Amino acid sequence: MTLPVLNREYEYLEHTADAKFRAYGTTIEKAFQNAAVAMFNAMIDTSTISDEVRERIELTSEDLDGLLVDWLSELLYLFEVEQVVFGQFKVDNITGHDDNYSLSAIACGEPLNLTRHKFDTEVKAVTYNELMVGENKEGWVVQVVVDT
Amino acid sequence: MTGETETTGAFDLVTKIDNNTWEVPMDYKPGMRVPGRIFVSETLMHGLEKQTLDQVANVATLPGIQKYSMAMPDAHLGYGFPIGGVAAFDREEGVISPGGVGFDINCGIRLIRTNLQEEDVRPRIKELMSRLFRDIPSGVGSKSRIRASESELDDAFTHGSRWAVEAGYGVEADIEHCEGSGLIEGADPAQVSAKAHKRGKPQFGTLGSGNHFLEVQYVDKIYDNEVASSFGLKEGQVTIMIHCGSRGAGHQICTDHLRVLSQAVKKYGIDLPDKQLACAPAQSPEAQNYFKAMACGANYAWANRQVITHWTREVFERLFCMDMDDLGMDLVYDVAHNVAKLEEHVIDGKKKEVYVHRKGATRAFPPGHHDVPDAYRAVGQPVLVPGSMGTASYILHGTEAAMDISFGSACHGAGRVMSRARAKHEFYGEDVRKNLEAIGITVKATHPSVIAEEAPGVYKSSSEVVNVMHNIGIAKKVARVLPIGVAKG
Numbered sequence: 001m002t003l004p005v006l007n008r009e010y011e012y013l014e015h016t017a018d019a020k021f022r023a024y025g026t027t028i029e030k031a032f033q034n035a036a037v038a039m040f041n042a043m044i045d046t047s048t049i050s051d052e053v054r055e056r057i058e059l060t061s062e063d064l065d066g067l068l069v070d071w072l073s074e075l076l077y078l079f080e081v082e083q084v085v086f087g088q089f090k091v092d093n094i095t096g097h098d099d100n101y102s103l104s105a106i107a108c109g110e111p112l113n114l115t116r117h118k119f120d121t122e123v124k125a126v127t128y129n130e131l132m133v134g135e136n137k138e139g140w141v142v143q144v145v146v147d148t
Numbered sequence: 149m150t151g152e153t154e155t156t157g158a159f160d161l162v163t164k165i166d167n168n169t170w171e172v173p174m175d176y177k178p179g180m181r182v183p184g185r186i187f188v189s190e191t192l193m194h195g196l197e198k199q200t201l202d203q204v205a206n207v208a209t210l211p212g213i214q215k216y217s218m219a220m221p222d223a224h225l226g227y228g229f230p231i232g233g234v235a236a237f238d239r240e241e242g243v244i245s246p247g248g249v250g251f252d253i254n255c256g257i258r259l260i261r262t263n264l265q266e267e268d269v270r271p272r273i274k275e276l277m278s279r280l281f282r283d284i285p286s287g288v289g290s291k292s293r294i295r296a297s298e299s300e301l302d303d304a305f306t307h308g309s310r311w312a313v314e315a316g317y318g319v320e321a322d323i324e325h326c327e328g329s330g331l332i333e334g335a336d337p338a339q340v341s342a343k344a345h346k347r348g349k350p351q352f353g354t355l356g357s358g359n360h361f362l363e364v365q366y367v368d369k370i371y372d373n374e375v376a377s378s379f380g381l382k383e384g385q386v387t388i389m390i391h392c393g394s395r396g397a398g399h400q401i402c403t404d405h406l407r408v409l410s411q412a413v414k415k416y417g418i419d420l421p422d423k424q425l426a427c428a429p430a431q432s433p434e435a436q437n438y439f440k441a442m443a444c445g446a447n448y449a450w451a452n453r454q455v456i457t458h459w460t461r462e463v464f465e466r467l468f469c470m471d472m473d474d475l476g477m478d479l480v481y482d483v484a485h486n487v488a489k490l491e492e493h494v495i496d497g498k499k500k501e502v503y504v505h506r507k508g509a510t511r512a513f514p515p516g517h518h519d520v521p522d523a524y525r526a527v528g529q530p531v532l533v534p535g536s537m538g539t540a541s542y543i544l545h546g547t548e549a550a551m552d553i554s555f556g557s558a559c560h561g562a563g564r565v566m567s568r569a570r571a572k573h574e575f576y577g578e579d580v581r582k583n584l585e586a587i588g589i590t591v592k593a594t595h596p597s598v599i600a601e602e603a604p605g606v607y608k609s610s611s612e613v614v615n616v617m618h619n620i621g622i623a624k625k626v627a628r629v630l631p632i633g634v635a636k637g
Binding site: 012014015016017018019042043062065066069070073076077080081083112114117118119120121122124125126127128129130131145147148 | 197224225226227228231250251252287288289290343346347351356357358396399400402403406407410411422423424426564565566567568569570572594595597598601637
C-alpha cells in the first residue's frame with residue numbers, strides 16, 4: 001500500500017506504536033470530517049468506498065476534545081457492529097459552549113465484504129494522548145493518536 | 149530533525165544506575181512524586197525516544213505511586229503509559245487508570261507444548277498453517293464460529309477461562325495453568341456497556357489483527373534443564389504460541405470508562421500531564437466501576453484464548469490423526485500483558501496492597517509464591533516473551549529479584565522501533581513472506597501488507613531485551629523457541 005498523499009485535508013505523523021494524524025478544515029466541521037477520513041484511510045483505501053449505506057450520528061459531549069474522541073469512537077463502533085466500511089463523511093453542525101457541545105453528521109459507506117475489503121491496519125480505539133482541537137488564522141486543526 | 153539527535157537527547161536526560169538500569173530524575177518534570185526507572189542496556193537506551201521518557205515521567209506524577217515509575221526492557225512510546233510501563237499505586241491513597249492498562253485489556257500470550265518433534269511437523273507445515281488459518285478466524289472484521297448468547301457472554305465476562313472449559317473448550321488443567329487461573333475476581337458485567345456487549349459477541353473466538361498471531365515453533369535451545377523439565381520443555385519439541393486479547397469488547401470497555409474518568413479527574417482535582425492518564429482515586433466509585441469492567445475484559449480475553457486453544461488442538465488432532473492426550477497438547481502457561489491487579493508487595497520493608505498496572509508488561513512471580521501453579525511453585529512462574537515474526541521467542545521464569553526490583557514484572561515482547569505506516573513504506577509484504585519462507589518459516593496472513601507492518605525489522609531484537617532481564621535477574625532464561633509457521637490476521 002502507498003501512504004495517502006499529504007495534503008491540506010489531513011496528514012499522518014510518525015508514531016512508533018500507533019497511528020497519529022492531523023486533520024485540517026476551514027471550519028471545525030470540515031476538520032472533524034477530515035479526521036474521520038484520516039482514521040478510516042489508516043485502515044483501508046477509502047477512495048473506492050461507495051456511499052450506499054448512510055448512518056446519521058448525533059452526539060453530545062462536555063468539551064470539544066471529548067466530542068472529537070466520541071465522534072471517531074462512534075464510527076469505529078458502527079463499523080464493527082453494523083459492519084459498514086465508511087469512506088465519506090458530512091459533519092453538518094458542531095455547536096456548543098461551556099460544558100455542552102453537540103455534533104450532527106452523516107457517515108456514508110458500504111457493507112463490509114471480507115473478500116473485497118483488504119484492511120491494512122485495525123484501529124482499535126481513539127486515545128486522548130496528544131489530542132488537540134485548535135483554531136489558527138487559516139482554520140481548524142485537530143490532532144489524534146489512534147491505537148492500532 | 150534526525151532520529152540521532154533525538155535519541156542522544158534521551159540518553160543525556162537519564163542517570164545511569166548500573167549497566168541495565170537508568171533513572172529518570174525527579175526534576176525531569178514538575179510534579180513527579182517518584183523517580184522513573186528504565187531497565188534497558190546501553191544499546192537499547194540509545195534507541196529510546198525522548199517521548200518515552202516523558203511518558204515514564206508523566207506516570208510518576210500520578211497520586212499514590214510507589215517506589216518508581218518503571219519501564220521494562222522492551223519499552224517504547226505508547227499513549228498515556230509507555231508500552232512496557234509498570235506502576236503500582238497504593239490501595240487507599242493511589243489511583244486506578246485505564247491509561248495504565250490500555251484498550252486491548254488482557255492482550256496476552258499462551259504457550260502450548262506437544263509431543264511432536266520439529267521433523268514431524270516441518271514436512272506438513274504448509275497444510276497445518278492453512279488449516280489453522282482457516283479454522284481460527286482472524287483479521288479485521290472477522291466473525292467467530294461461536295454464536296454466544298447474551299448470558300454466555302456475561303458468564304465469560306464473569307468466569308474467564310473456567311467458562312470456556314465448562315462450555316467444552318478445553319480441560320480442567322488449562323485453568324490452573326493461566327495467570328490467576330484465567331480470572332480477575334470482582335468482574336461485574338453490569339459495568340460493561342451495551343455497546344461493549346455488542347462488539348464482544350461476534351468476536352468471541354477470534355484472533356484479531358495487528359501484532360496478534362498464532363505461531364507453530366520448536367524448542368531450539370535449553371538454558372536451564374531443571375526448570376525446562378518442570379515446564380515440560382525439551383529440545384526439538386514443537387510448541388504453539390497464541391497472542392491475542394479482548395477484541396472489541398475490551399476496546400469499548402476502555403473507551404467508555406476513559407470517558408467517565410476523564411470527567412472524574414476534574415471532580416477529584418487531579419492534575420494530569422496527559423489526558424490519556426485519566427484516573428480516579430482507587431476506592432472511588434468511578435475507579436472501582438472501571439476495575440469491575442476491566443476484569444470483565446480480562447476474563448473475556450482468557451476465555452477467548454481458551455476457545456482458540458481448543459480449535460488449535462482440533463486442527464492438530466485431525467491433521468496428525470492423534471488425540472489430544474497422545475499429542476500431549478498441554479497448556480504450559482498463559483500470561484496477561486495489559487491489566488491492573490490488586491497485589492501484595494513489600495514496600496519499604498512492609499507488606500502493602502497495591503494496584504499494579506502493567507501495560508505491555510508481564511507478571512513474573514517467583515518460586516514459592518501462592519499465585520504460581522503447584523506444578524511450577526518450586527521454580528517460579530513461566531514468563532513468555534514472544535519475538536517478532538520470524539525471530540526467536542523466549543521462555544523465562546520469575547524470580548525473587550523481580551519482587552524487589554519491578555513489582556514482580558518483566559517485559560512482554562521485543563518492542564517496536566518503527567510505526568506501522570513506516571513499516572509499510574519500507575517493507576514489501578510479499579518480499580518479507582518470501583524471505584521468511586527461504587529460512588523455513590511459513591507465513592499465512594489475510595494479505596501482504598499485514599506482513600509488512602509486522603516485519604521482523606520493525607522490532608527490537610528479542611534476544612537483547614531478554615538478556616537485559618536475565619542480567620538484572622527479574623526473569624531468568626529457560627528456553628528459546630524458533631518459529632516454523634505463523635498465522636496473522
